[in-house]
Amino acid sequence: MIPQRKIAHIDMDCFYAAIEIRDNPSLQGKPVAVGGDSSRRGVLCTCNYEARKFGVHSAxxxxxxxxxxxxxxxxxxxxxxxKAESMKISEIIHRFTERVEPLSLDEAYLDLTGSSHFQGSATLTVQAIRKLIQDELHLAASGGVAPNKFLAKIASDWKKPNGFFAITPEMIPEFVKNLPVGKIPGVGKVMESRLSAIGLKACADLQSFGRDNLVRKFGGMGFRLFDLCRGIDDEPVVTDWIRKSLSVEDTFAQDIQGAELCLAELSKIYQEFLRRLARQEDNPVQIGGRNQLFVKIKYGDFRQTTIERSFPSLDFTYFQDLFFERYGTSPKPIRLLGLGLRWPDPLDSRQLRFDLDTRETEDRVIEITF
Ligand SMILES: [Mg+2]
Known part of the structure; x- marks a missing residue:
């Protein structure tokens, strides 16, 4: 059995404006924005909720x-x-997990799967993080928890500002039904109006539209829509560790099909993988806990997919489970199979961040801090 993932999304409320108001209490209760001067054709970065009441918004x-x-x-x-505040928030989050993917200065995904804090409760962990941010930095954060990144981000937005929402696996079918298609990542204004024009307004509409229709209409994005409108998203949380990886893949002379044949090929690839792993100098499996196993599939139509997850150890059955989790829903001819392992560099991630901070350009720093 593949462990159910627990992904959290933490998103600061009107981050820049909140910092300005905290540091200048006379701004409290007034409409405040942070941005460029109008005489220089500036735009707003952020504004508070008082300003939003007037229709003011970022950008x-x-x-x-x-x-x-x-x-x-x-x-x-x-x-x-x-940025300094962002680093402090990052430090608070790192008290609970190192599996953090920063999206910008004020947003991050956390992979809390298998966490030892609060008996593994992602909800209690996120609530604790939000409370520490409030108590230590006097800033409000919203949080969401779900089995994947797509729904975790929607969850953190659900009770904003200063709110929390969790979407449990059992809630997903009901929850996504009424979700507007515009909430799906990758569905921008243009795509939204294209979908709306053919009567596809909520995820329930997309679900009944069928995979073939979606692919015919939207190409490769159709596959992703098929999954997302059902609340399925296997995107891994990509941390800022420098990671090493080892993988083996095989392209077949002729496409292969059927569970038995695929499994036999996967097993051969695994044997080769073990041989190469044994030749590695510092065998990463010793590190434990943070190893990410992945399976890569390229279909006969050249569509490619990778499914990745952390497991407590290295075992063929985990690869098998990953493979069937992905392949089970679309047993189509396969052109290439691969599997592998990514593991974190034992280097401390905070030390790493410091090094990069001093060397890299401003843009890079934004990417790697909270
Ligand atoms: Mg925010």
Whole structure:
């Protein structure tokens, strides 16, 4: 059995504006935005909820924001200060897990699968993180927990601001039914109106549309839509560790099909994988706990998919489970099979971050901090 994943998404509420208001209490209760000056055709980075009541939102040109809300208080962007706060938030999160994928200064995914904190409760862990951020930094964070990244991000948005929501595996079928298609990652305004034009407004509509129709209409994205509208998303949380990986793959002279044949091929690939692993100098399996196993499948139609997850040890049955979890829903001809292992560099991740901070450009720093 593959362990059910527990993914969390933490998202600070109006992050830049919240920092400005915290550090300048006279701004409390007033509409506040952070952004570029209107005389220089600036746009807003963030605004608080008081400003949002006037229709002001991020990415809005500052000049328009003042038309909507003349009493808006505009603060200049102070990136070094926001980055410093982001590092403090990252430090709080790292007290609970190192499996963190930062999305920007104010958002991150956490993989809490198999966590030892709070008897493995992702909900209690996220609530503790939110409380520490509030108590130590006086900033509000929203949090969400779900079995995958797609739903975790939706969950953190569900009770915003300063809210928490968990989507359990049992809740998924009901929850996604009414979810508007615009909430699906990768579905932008253009795609949303294309879907809407053919009557596909909620995930339930997409579910009844069928895989073949989705692929015919939307190409490769159709496969992803097929999964996402059912609440399925296997994207791994990609941490900022420097990771090593070892993998073996095989392209077949002729496409193979059927569970038995695929399993036989997968087993051969695994044997070769073990041989190569044995030649590795520092055998990563000793590290334990953080090993990510993955299976790669390329179908006859060249569509490629990788499913990856962390497991407590290295065992063929885990690869087998990963393979069938993905292949089971689409038993089609396969052109290539691969499997492998990624493991973290034993280097401490915080030390690593420090090194990069001092060497890399500003943009890179944004990517690797919280
Ligand atoms: Mg945010």
């Amino acid at each position: 809005l040109p500052t000049s328009q924001a003042f038309k909507l809300c003349p009493q808006l208080i505009l603060m200049p962007v102070d990136m070094p200060r926001y």
